[in-house]
Amino acid sequence: MGATLAQRFRPLVPVILAGGRGERLWPVSRESRPKPFLRIAGERSLLQQTVLRAAALMPDAIVIATHEECCFQVFEELEEIAPQLDGAFLHILLEPETRDTAPAVCAAALYVARSFGKQAELLVLPSDQLIDEQAKFAACIARAREAAAAERIAVLGTPASTPQTGFGYIARESDGRDAGSFVEKPDRRLAEHFVASGRYDWHTGICLATAEVLEAAFAQHAPDILAATRSALIRGRRLAGHAQVFRMDREAWAALPEISLDYALLEKATGLAAVRADFAWQDIGTWTSLSALAAADSAGNQVEGKAVFVNARNNYVQSDGRLVAAVGVQNLVIVDTPDALLVGSQDAAADVGRIAEQLRRRREEAGFQHRTVHRPWGTFTVLCEDEHCKIKRLRVKPGAALSLQLHRHRGEHWVVVEGEAEVINGDATFRLKRHQSTYIPPGCRHRIANPGTRDVVIIETQTGDYLGEDDIVRLEDRYGRTQH
Amino acid sequence: MGATLAQRFRPLVPVILAGGRGERLWPVSRESRPKPFLRIAGERSLLQQTVLRAAALMPDAIVIATHEECCFQVFEELEEIAPQLDGAFLHILLEPETRDTAPAVCAAALYVARSFGKQAELLVLPSDQLIDEQAKFAACIARAREAAAAERIAVLGTPASTPQTGFGYIARESDGRDAGSFVEKPDRRLAEHFVASGRYDWHTGICLATAEVLEAAFAQHAPDILAATRSALIRGRRLAGHAQVFRMDREAWAALPEISLDYALLEKATGLAAVRADFAWQDIGTWTSLSALAAADSAGNQVEGKAVFVNARNNYVQSDGRLVAAVGVQNLVIVDTPDALLVGSQDAAADVGRIAEQLRRRREEAGFQHRTVHRPWGTFTVLCEDEHCKIKRLRVKPGAALSLQLHRHRGEHWVVVEGEAEVINGDATFRLKRHQSTYIPPGCRHRIANPGTRDVVIIETQTGDYLGEDDIVRLEDRYGRTQH
Structure with a gap:
C-alpha cells in the first residue's frame, strides 16, 4: 500500500483521552479525579505514562482532552514530567461535562483540523491502559499511519483471549486489511463465540485517522454530534493566560449525548483498517x-x-x-x-x-468528589466537619498563592504546621512560621502565599453559622478564577 | 424446699460484669470501651439496662465489676440513669487488667463477704445481654434464691434451640433440682446432640449463690484464683474521693489467669441447682x-x-x-x-x-483503643495525626476541668467552636468565647475548664517534634490523676 509524499509528511497529533468518570474504579477513581490520574504500576500516573509514550513518537503536537475540573491537575501532572517532554507542544481541550469518547474525539478532530490542517493525523490514545514495549508500539503506529494513508480509520486490535463483555471486537485480519466487522460490548454468548472462533481481536481503543476522515465519518454516522461539537468549538474560548488551553462552550456541549466512539462511529463505519497491536497491552477498566x-x-x-x-x-x-x-x-x-x-x-x-x-x-458527593480537592495552588483536605466547625488541611505549593478573598459568614484560624507562609490579614502582611497562627474574622480580606521552596501546610479551623464552600468573594486571583 | 428465716433475710447483691474485651464485636467494641457501653435496642447502654434491671429487684447494694480504664465511663453511665436508680447503693470494683469472669466473680464474692457478710447472696449478671419481661425475671431470681438457700450455686438456663458452640449447656431439670451436668462451649457435634436430645438448656451466664458458697467452691476447684484474688483485694485501695470505688492491686491481679467462671468453676462444681429462665433472653455475643x-x-x-x-x-x-x-x-x-x-x-x-x-x-492500637477516648472531664477524639501535627476535638462537660498541666515538647493552639471556656495559659486566666483562640507554647502550664452549663468544644492543633500522649506533666488534677 503506497502513500504519497504529502501523506507521509502529514502532521501527527496524538489525542489523549483523559476524562471520563472511571466509575468502575470507584471509590478511588471519581469524576473529579478520574482514572488517568491514578498512579498504577509505577510512580507515574496513567496520564503521564501516556503523554510520555505519545511524546516518544516525535509528534507535531499532543492534545489532551479532559474534564474542565481536571485542568489544574493536568497542569500538575505535566509539570512533573516537563524535563522528559523535550518541548513537545501540548494542548488541552476542556470538556465542561463528561460526554464519553465520541464527542471528545469529534471535538479533537475539529480542533486539530483548525490548528494543523485537515490532513493532520489524529492518534487517539485512551489513558486508562498500561502499555509496554515502546519500540513495538512505535512500529505499530507507523503501520497504522500506512493504513490511514488510504483515507481510512485504522483500529488497533489485540488477540481476544477471554470472553470479556466490556470490550469491542474486530475481525482479525492481516495488518492494514479491512476489518470485517466491529462489534462493541457483545453479550456473553457472542463474546464466547468470538473467542472460540479465534478470528477476533479486542479493540484496544487506540485508532488513527486524519481529521478529514474522522469529520466525514461523523458527518455520515453521527451528524448531531458533529454539529453540536462544532458549535461548542466555535463558541468556546482560550483560557486567560493559557493560550494552549481551550474550553468548549458549556451550553453547546450540554446538548451532546453521552456516547462512546465505538458505538457512535466504529460499529457503523465501513472500511476500517485492522492493525495488529503486538505490544504488551492491558486495559485498566475494573478492580x-x-x-x-x-x-x-x-x-x-x-x-x-x-x-x-x-x-x-x-x-x-x-x-x-x-x-x-x-x-x-x-x-x-x-x-x-x-x-x-x-x-x-x-x-x-x-x-x-x-x-x-x-x-x-442521589447527589451524594462521595459519588463524584474526593475528600482531597486539587486547586491550582495545591490541595485542601476536609478533615472534619459538623454544623459549627470545619477543619481543613491546606497544602500550598512553593511559589503558589491562594486568591485574595473574604468570607461573609465564617471566621478562619490558621496554624502553620510545616513551612513558612506569607499572609495577608486585613491591612497587615506578615510571615507565619511553624507553630504560629492568625485569626481572620468574617468580612476580612486575606490571602496565603508560599514564598519558600517547600510546601506550606496549614491547619484551618473554620467557625461560623454557615460553612459552605460558596461563601467566598475572590478579590484577586493569579489563576483567572475571579469571574467564576 | 424450705429456707430458714435467716436465709430469707440474706442481703441480695447483684454483681454486674461490665468488663471484658468483647472482641467478637470488634471494631465497635474494644477493651477501652467494651460491649456493656454499647447502645443496643434502645437509648440506654447494655450496662444501664442491666443496672436498672438489678435495681428493680430492690437489692441491698449493686456491685459493678469493670476494667479500671472504664471507671469514668461507668460514672457517666450511672449519672445518666441516676434519677431512676432511687438511691440504690452502688459499688464499683476495678480490675487493673482484663482476666475474664472467674477472677471477677471471685473478687466480687470476697468484696461482698467483707462488706455485707458471708451470707449475702451474689446475683451474677453479665451485662452483654438483652432481657425482657422484668416481672418474670424477678420471679425467676426469687426461685434462684430459694435454690441457693440450700447452699448451692443456682444457674439459670434457657432452652437450647440451636447448636451454638459458644455457650455453656446445662442438663434441663425441674426448677431448683440438681443440674445433671454442665458443659462449657461443646464442639459442634456435641452441641447438636444436646439440642436433639431436648434435655439441655443454654446457661444464660446468670447465677446466684452466697459469698460463702462461692468462696468454698473456688477453694475447692480453683484455689490459685482464690489466693491471688484475696491478695489483690487485701492490697487494693479505695479511689481517693470515691469511697464506693475499689481498685484491686495491680501486681497481685497480674498473677491471675484469664479464665471464665464456667470453665474455672461451673463445669467442675457438683450440686449446681438448675433454674429455668422463662423470660425473653438474648446474648449479645457476635455480630x-x-x-x-x-x-x-x-x-x-x-x-x-x-x-x-x-x-x-x-x-x-x-x-x-x-x-x-x-x-x-x-x-x-x-x-x-x-x-x-x-x-x-x-x-x-x-x-x-x-x-x-x-x-x-502486633500492638496495633485499633485492636483495643477507640479513636474517641473517654476522660473524667469529657472526651477527646483524634481527628488527624502525622509526624508534624496532631488535631484533636476536646469536648469538656459543664463544670468539668482538665488537669493543670504542661508539655515539654509540643505547643497547642486552641480554638473554641462551641460554648465558653475558662483558660489558664501561663500566669494569665481568661475566658475564651466561640471563635476565639489561644496558643500554649511548650513548657507553659495550662488548663481548660468549663464554667458554663453546656459542653465546651475546642479544636486543638498540636505542633512539635514529639506528639506522644506521654508528654504530659500533671500539676494538679481534681480526679486524682497526678500520681499516675
Whole structure:
C-alpha cells in the first residue's frame, strides 16, 4: 500500500483521552479525579505514562482532552514530567461535562483540523491502559499511519483471549486489511463465540485517522454530534493566560449525548483498517484488572495498606490508612477511602460503575468528589466537619498563592504546621512560621502565599453559622478564577 | 424446699460484669470501651439496662465489676440513669487488667463477704445481654434464691434451640433440682446432640449463690484464683474521693489467669441447682446476634448508616458516617468505624475475636483503643495525626476541668467552636468565647475548664517534634490523676 509524499509528511497529533468518570474504579477513581490520574504500576500516573509514550513518537503536537475540573491537575501532572517532554507542544481541550469518547474525539478532530490542517493525523490514545514495549508500539503506529494513508480509520486490535463483555471486537485480519466487522460490548454468548472462533481481536481503543476522515465519518454516522461539537468549538474560548488551553462552550456541549466512539462511529463505519497491536497491552477498566497487577500472599490475599486476615482467601484489599480486617471471606474486592468504602465480589467488578451512577442520582458527593480537592495552588483536605466547625488541611505549593478573598459568614484560624507562609490579614502582611497562627474574622480580606521552596501546610479551623464552600468573594486571583 | 428465716433475710447483691474485651464485636467494641457501653435496642447502654434491671429487684447494694480504664465511663453511665436508680447503693470494683469472669466473680464474692457478710447472696449478671419481661425475671431470681438457700450455686438456663458452640449447656431439670451436668462451649457435634436430645438448656451466664458458697467452691476447684484474688483485694485501695470505688492491686491481679467462671468453676462444681429462665433472653455475643435485632429491606440487607447496594443480599452494614457500597455480595457483616473496618462472613462471626487477638499481639492500637477516648472531664477524639501535627476535638462537660498541666515538647493552639471556656495559659486566666483562640507554647502550664452549663468544644492543633500522649506533666488534677 503506497502513500504519497504529502501523506507521509502529514502532521501527527496524538489525542489523549483523559476524562471520563472511571466509575468502575470507584471509590478511588471519581469524576473529579478520574482514572488517568491514578498512579498504577509505577510512580507515574496513567496520564503521564501516556503523554510520555505519545511524546516518544516525535509528534507535531499532543492534545489532551479532559474534564474542565481536571485542568489544574493536568497542569500538575505535566509539570512533573516537563524535563522528559523535550518541548513537545501540548494542548488541552476542556470538556465542561463528561460526554464519553465520541464527542471528545469529534471535538479533537475539529480542533486539530483548525490548528494543523485537515490532513493532520489524529492518534487517539485512551489513558486508562498500561502499555509496554515502546519500540513495538512505535512500529505499530507507523503501520497504522500506512493504513490511514488510504483515507481510512485504522483500529488497533489485540488477540481476544477471554470472553470479556466490556470490550469491542474486530475481525482479525492481516495488518492494514479491512476489518470485517466491529462489534462493541457483545453479550456473553457472542463474546464466547468470538473467542472460540479465534478470528477476533479486542479493540484496544487506540485508532488513527486524519481529521478529514474522522469529520466525514461523523458527518455520515453521527451528524448531531458533529454539529453540536462544532458549535461548542466555535463558541468556546482560550483560557486567560493559557493560550494552549481551550474550553468548549458549556451550553453547546450540554446538548451532546453521552456516547462512546465505538458505538457512535466504529460499529457503523465501513472500511476500517485492522492493525495488529503486538505490544504488551492491558486495559485498566475494573478492580479485577487492577488486582491482576498486585502480588499475593500464600492465601492469595493482595494488600495495599494495612490489613489482617482470618480464614480469608483471594481477596484484594486497598486501604488509605484505616485498618481492614477480613474474616472468613473469599474473592472480595475491598477498597477503602477517607469517605467511601467498596465491598464487592470480584465477579461483580463490572457492576461497580452502577454504584457511582446511583450516587450521582442521589447527589451524594462521595459519588463524584474526593475528600482531597486539587486547586491550582495545591490541595485542601476536609478533615472534619459538623454544623459549627470545619477543619481543613491546606497544602500550598512553593511559589503558589491562594486568591485574595473574604468570607461573609465564617471566621478562619490558621496554624502553620510545616513551612513558612506569607499572609495577608486585613491591612497587615506578615510571615507565619511553624507553630504560629492568625485569626481572620468574617468580612476580612486575606490571602496565603508560599514564598519558600517547600510546601506550606496549614491547619484551618473554620467557625461560623454557615460553612459552605460558596461563601467566598475572590478579590484577586493569579489563576483567572475571579469571574467564576 | 424450705429456707430458714435467716436465709430469707440474706442481703441480695447483684454483681454486674461490665468488663471484658468483647472482641467478637470488634471494631465497635474494644477493651477501652467494651460491649456493656454499647447502645443496643434502645437509648440506654447494655450496662444501664442491666443496672436498672438489678435495681428493680430492690437489692441491698449493686456491685459493678469493670476494667479500671472504664471507671469514668461507668460514672457517666450511672449519672445518666441516676434519677431512676432511687438511691440504690452502688459499688464499683476495678480490675487493673482484663482476666475474664472467674477472677471477677471471685473478687466480687470476697468484696461482698467483707462488706455485707458471708451470707449475702451474689446475683451474677453479665451485662452483654438483652432481657425482657422484668416481672418474670424477678420471679425467676426469687426461685434462684430459694435454690441457693440450700447452699448451692443456682444457674439459670434457657432452652437450647440451636447448636451454638459458644455457650455453656446445662442438663434441663425441674426448677431448683440438681443440674445433671454442665458443659462449657461443646464442639459442634456435641452441641447438636444436646439440642436433639431436648434435655439441655443454654446457661444464660446468670447465677446466684452466697459469698460463702462461692468462696468454698473456688477453694475447692480453683484455689490459685482464690489466693491471688484475696491478695489483690487485701492490697487494693479505695479511689481517693470515691469511697464506693475499689481498685484491686495491680501486681497481685497480674498473677491471675484469664479464665471464665464456667470453665474455672461451673463445669467442675457438683450440686449446681438448675433454674429455668422463662423470660425473653438474648446474648449479645457476635455480630450475628446483633444483626438478628435489625430490620431488613426487601433484599435482606440491614443497614445502620449510609449504604448503597447493587446485586447484594442479606448483608449487615453498620457505618459511622462513611458511605458503604456493596456489590454482588451475600451474607456479609460490614462494620465501619473511624479507624478500622471489619468485613466478615456471617458464618465466621465467632472468629471475629481472633482479629483483636492478632492486633493485640502486633500492638496495633485499633485492636483495643477507640479513636474517641473517654476522660473524667469529657472526651477527646483524634481527628488527624502525622509526624508534624496532631488535631484533636476536646469536648469538656459543664463544670468539668482538665488537669493543670504542661508539655515539654509540643505547643497547642486552641480554638473554641462551641460554648465558653475558662483558660489558664501561663500566669494569665481568661475566658475564651466561640471563635476565639489561644496558643500554649511548650513548657507553659495550662488548663481548660468549663464554667458554663453546656459542653465546651475546642479544636486543638498540636505542633512539635514529639506528639506522644506521654508528654504530659500533671500539676494538679481534681480526679486524682497526678500520681499516675
